[in-house]
Amino acid sequence: MISQNSQHRLPVAVILCRPEISRNIGAVCRAMANNDCYDLRIVGNKTDYDEQEILRLAIHADAIWHNARFFEPSVDGLKAAVADSSIVAGTTRRMGEKRKSWGMTPEEFCSFAWTNAEGLIAVVFGNERTGLTDEELHICSLALNIPSSQVFPSLNLSHAVQLICYTLFRAYSRQQYGYKRIPYTAITAAAEHINEYLCAIGLFKHGGKEDNIRFFQEIIARAGLSIREARYLETLFKKICYIKGQYDMSVSQESSAPEMPHAADN
Template identity: 60%
Template sequence: MKPLPCVIVLCRPEESRNIGSVCRAMKNMGCVQLRIVGEKKDFDETQVKTLAVHAPEIWEGAEFFPPSVEGLKQALADCSIAAGTTRRMGQKRKSWGMTPEQFASFAASHENGLAAAVFGNERTGLTDEELECCTLALNIPSSPDFPSLNLSHAVQVVAYSLFRAFETRGRGYQPISLDRLNALSENLSGHLSHIGLYRHSGKEENERLLTGILSRAALSEGEAAHLEALFQRIAYIKTGSDQDR
């Protein structure tokens, strides 16, 4: 079976055994790309492989990144979609979240891009800053009496949804990468700033809104370039009309 075009990203995991269980869950569902925002030396390889059972190659092929927000950005740089798992929503987080099924369907409809599912620390989850690195939030429905899932169980739920969605996928186009998305958002926001939209306040909030909308649109490179040209033209016309007054 061809591996799924998806990566599982673990942010600052603590338990070696949890990583091993994640490896097993991933292999069950055809996910083979594991990225860990953390130092490899901090984990007990024997414990990892014991819990991984027949999936040691997932651990052996894992990529490691510095345990920081910048490290997470590096881990997601080549991804078109990055879904951060969280139970908490709010003004400084994401305003809404997809279910695993919605995320999987969204990822499968644009299969030529790389999709990432991002999971936080076992005890504290993703920080606000880590979630901000993701293009959307992912909420796993669970009982309000005991909503927290074990890390490997959460990975299993999301990986299963991805596996099912890609089983029935159709050919899609390649959406822009997260690096390109961030550059696009900065470009468009720069034009809005140039015409005075952020003269008093609201720049950070509107930039966050713009990035969220663009990420869910899963734009092609051609569409991104067209948007940039459109915003550039709007800024030019607005600046010119102001000078004529």
């Protein structure tokens, strides 16, 4: 039996999106316990799973299952599951125009995560058969790719969890204090506010709102901003918007020319 009061607990949440096979969840629990990861979140209904199958594979990591948190099996459910995370990494082997353009290897991700994260790290794993949907991957700040054979690239869910958790476990080091990185909800809010200011000055069209917000979400997440830095950035764009508005008003007033005379006045 593992201790939930472990002093070596990693600030890592493993999030399973719509898992289908109960025994895979049990194997995931054991893989997590091997690497001091105890925060399991499932985007799915608890009643859909066979607890006996899960416990049979979890062995002595059953506490992870019993303490797992469940969220509505939807995109909104995933957003709720990652809301308190400062970095959200989605595992995928597929790249493309509507998905992330590139992905980190586990080693690159660990180096980035432990260097920049001052809060919870969320690693999101998709359904065993279909992986993460485009919408689910869009919620993630970055993509995580596990290199594997081109002939047989598919990994078992628990194996993928084991590889990522083990790499995080090995690379883990003490975090510095006095710096708090913004969580997912604050990243989203900052991106939306910046987009509003840029739309207001006419830099972006409202039709591209979702793409613009997603762009700023990913930039802010990868930059590792603190809450104070994110607020400063928002304020900077707000001031630009205000100054641009004042400038336009002054130009409009100073450059107003007299009306052209009508032909009859000549």
